[in-house]
Amino acid sequence: MSDYSKWLMYAGAAGAIGLSLAVGYWRGCMSLQPDIIVKSLVSLRKSHLHKxxxxKYIENNSFRLLQVQRKLIEVTMKHPSRIMLGSTDELQLLQNLVSLIKGRKTLDIGVFTGYSALAIALVLPEDGKVVACDVSEEFARIGKPFWKEAGVDHKIDLRIAPALETLQKLVDAGESGTFDFAFIDADKENYLKYYTLCMTLVRSGGIIAIDNVLLGDSVADPEIVHAKTLAIRELNQYVYADQRVNISMLNIADGVTLCFKK
Known part of the structure; x- marks a missing residue:
């Protein structure tokens, strides 16, 4: 199969223009050369995109998905922007970390169809909370029935507004240092701002998980100078130098950095 065919397969679009319109976080990539986009998309290691x-072995011997999670994955995989769906291996790891620190109060920045919010809510105690931040009611509406079916809808506080505004309101409301966990998976150009606000909101001993830190491996390719890639490179360098956290960048899914606040 040619690279161009792979491109169409992953994007589920009729052509190059369709890709940039259909794939959520690759919007704005029209300024990139097609071969660079192809290389980045094909390198994504999200479990639901690969056979x-x-x-498959990891899926059969590690993933412990509830039926409601599987149903949400199936529905999301029919969506034109399905590439934005979080990877199960990554989210299961985050569930384990939230459980390990006995998390109760969490942030989910970038909801899409609600798979990550569902995963986090499932491991929270009954009085736990996920403040889920997104600008798209349309996308989030897809996940709401599954939140209810899983019995966790009361734990998910969906805020439809720019996430920077939501996070700043939480700071202004005196909630600094009260969150146990934050997951950043939204517009890449604002990642550093999200991280800065999360560092204010998350307590000492809490965890910030940052998705897409490899961005289809584009961060390691000096030929790629697109705004999204530059933003992630800047974020990665900043976090690496930030002595307030212990970090681990993992080569799973599209890359995830775990930041353990000291």
Missing amino acids: DKVI
């Missing part, structure tokens, strides 16, 4: 035998 690789090793990925």
